[in-house]
Amino acid sequence: MFLEARGIIKAFGAFRAVDGADLDVTQGEIVGLIGPNGAGKSTFFNCLAGDAEPTAGTIRFLDRDVTNATPEVHARLGMARTFQVPVTFEDMTVVENVMVGAFLRHHHRAGAMRKAEEVLEFTGLSHLAGSPARSLGTPGRKRLEIARALATEPRLLLLDEALAGLTPAEVRLAIELVRRIKGLGITIVIVEHIMEVILSLAERAVVFHQGKVIAQGAPRAVVDDPAVIAAYLGHHMKRVRM
Amino acid sequence: MKQWPLVLIGFLFIAAWPLLVDDVFLQRVGALVLLAAISASAWNLLGGYAGQVSVGHAVYFGAGAYASLVVYTELGWPPIAGAPVGVAVSLAIAALIGTPTFRLRGHYFSMATIAAAELFRILAANWPLLGAAVGLMGPPVPRTVADLSFLSPIPYHYLFLAVLVVLLTLTWKMQRSRMGYYLAAIRGGDRAARSLGVPVLRYKLYALLLSAGFTSIAGSLYAVMVGFIDPDSALGILISVKLLIIAALGGAGTLFGPLVGAMILIPLEETTNAMFGGGGTGITFIVYGAIILLVARFQPRGIAALWEAITTRRASRVP
Known part of the structure; x- marks a missing residue:
């Protein structure tokens, strides 16, 4: 199995943000993690990325146990991520930001520079290469995060609400970019709460509610699932279902 | 870098300084500027490039001076033979202090470094081997040239200049290597850096070791030149603060920032000291305070940022 999470629990005191969630990802697919606010999908996502240590459960990536591995190890193994709120290296230029990622596999400056330029070209940021990263707006920063992650040459890309806060036109551009990344053979797990994104992008949707996976399958089928509607809209909505 | 001609002119000026001025006081100020530039450039490796603001670098300065x-x-x-000993002691202390304090972030890291440094100052003030509260004296008259005890500040000027050139060359190379990018990423944010595969703790430690080693060399050079140290002049918190202010004033995390900062602060300090004599130490504190205020309020990224803003504005004006 490419990525496999079993019985993940993440507790903060008595509260279980993730309460026994499982996930299987096969190579080459785009999986969307959805669920209402506070469903535990971001916490689960952080466990996958090695940013949070699960209280219980195991995570295997490419047949290696990475449950307690650090984010650095995840990156080295080929798992890259973006952050919900972009963490741009403000003092650096756009290309330098991407070079930090590229240095993981290219130890020399020239090689890292070449890789970074290639990624900037791919993500359509070439014209901003020399600009200070702090001059970018939200769409630019989100794109830069993706570029930086791609520069580490990942096999799995974890996108944490990479499209939130974008205008509809920017969302379309971002969807197109994610499709092209899949075209490179990179597997993608995306946390998102814009339904439109999941419907048009994901091949499989996994729905979280109260720390558990309550449904999964083709996105169209999942959004019509009564349990999912109940989770999003509350229980008595069931009676007035359109 | 487009500014190479300017850098060259600057260095020629610094190299020629003791020959341009006849006055011993001004020659001495020149040597002290270079010594401060070495110390602050060493601090800059950790505090500037890696963004880990240490307020305890007096430990390493003191280790070099005492050694x-x-x-x-x-x-x-001869006192200069103690320099490698000082470096070894500093690296040991750095490894000891660094491992636990790097778990702290921001102000908490800074406060922990102050505490650690004060501990060593109190230790030195009570340890007879280190002269306790009275301090230590170097050779009163030079026995051989190896004692590096000269009446004229000129030999010190060139010794310090050579060390500074070595340090800045090394820093320049570091800045352009993977380590330079990794340190800048760590300064930008631990979490994002780690997600890109940067071994944050290891690189912070590299920066600290490099920084501590060179700060220690600066301490040794100081002891060699001045020939007298006590717990306050070699390990006092004022030294830690001074390194920070010089680097911040010139531009922390830039190659020449600490040198520029030293060229401003040291002449200012020496002049006030000369004007007000021994009672002028209070004035130094007031000057430091004023600089902290001005830099924090108007130019948090130092004079280097101001310079960058001026040059880019001029460049963008060209159609």
Whole structure:
């Protein structure tokens, strides 16, 4: 199995943000993690990325146990991520930001520079290469995060609400970019709460509610699932279902 | 870099300084500027490039200074022979302090470094081997040239200049290597850096070791030139603060920032000291305070940022 999470629990005191969630990802697919606010999908996502240590459960990536591995190890193994709120290296230029990622596999400056330029070209940021990263707006920063992650040459890309806060036109551009990344053979797990994104992008949707996976399958089928509607809209909505 | 001609002119000016001025006081100020530039450039490796603001670098400065004079008082060696000893001690202290304090972030890291440094100052003030509260003296008259005890500041000027050039060359190379990018990423944010595969703790430690080693060399050079140290002049918190202010004033995390900061602060300090005599130490504190205020309020990224803003504005004006 490419990525496999079993019985993940993440507790903060008595509260279980993730309460026994499982996930299987096969190579080459785009999986969307959805669920209402506070469903535990971001916490689960952080466990996958090695940013949070699960209280219980195991995570295997490419047949290696990475449950307690650090984010650095995840990156080295080929798992890259973006952050919900972009963490741009403000003092650096756009290309330098991407070079930090590229240095993981290219130890020399020239090689890292070449890789970074290639990624900037791919993500359509070439014209901003020399600009200070702090001059970018939200769409630019989100794109830069993706570029930086791609520069580490990942096999799995974890996108944490990479499209939130974008205008509809920017969302379309971002969807197109994610499709092209899949075209490179990179597997993608995306946390998102814009339904439109999941419907048009994901091949499989996994729905979280109260720390558990309550449904999964083709996105169209999942959004019509009564349990999912109940989770999003509350229980008595069931009676007035359109 | 487009500014190479300017850098060259600057260095030629610094190299020619003791020959341009006839006055011993001004020659001495020149040597002290270079010594401060070495110390602040060493601090800059950790505080500037890696963004880990240490307010405890007096420990490493003191280790170098004390090592120099202890090898003289205990073994009769020329003080400069203590420099490698100081570096070894500093690296050991850095590894000891660094591992636990790097778990702290921001202000908490800074406060922990102050505490650690004060601990060593109190230790030195009570340890007879280190001269306790009285301090240590170097050779009163030079026995051989190896004692590096000169009346004129000129030999010190060139010795310090050579060390500074080595340090800045090394820093320049580091800045352009993977380590330079990784340190800048760590300064930008631990979490994002780690997600890109940067071994944050390891690189912070590299920066600290490099920084501590060179700060220690600066301490040794200081002891060699001045020939007298006590717990306050070699390990006092004022030294830690001074390194920070010089680097921040010139531009922390830039190659020439600390040198520029030293060229402003040291002449200012020496002049006030000369004008007000021994009672002028209070004035130094006031000057430091004023600089902290001005830099924090108007130019948090130092003079280097101001310079960058001016040059880019001029460049963008060209159609």
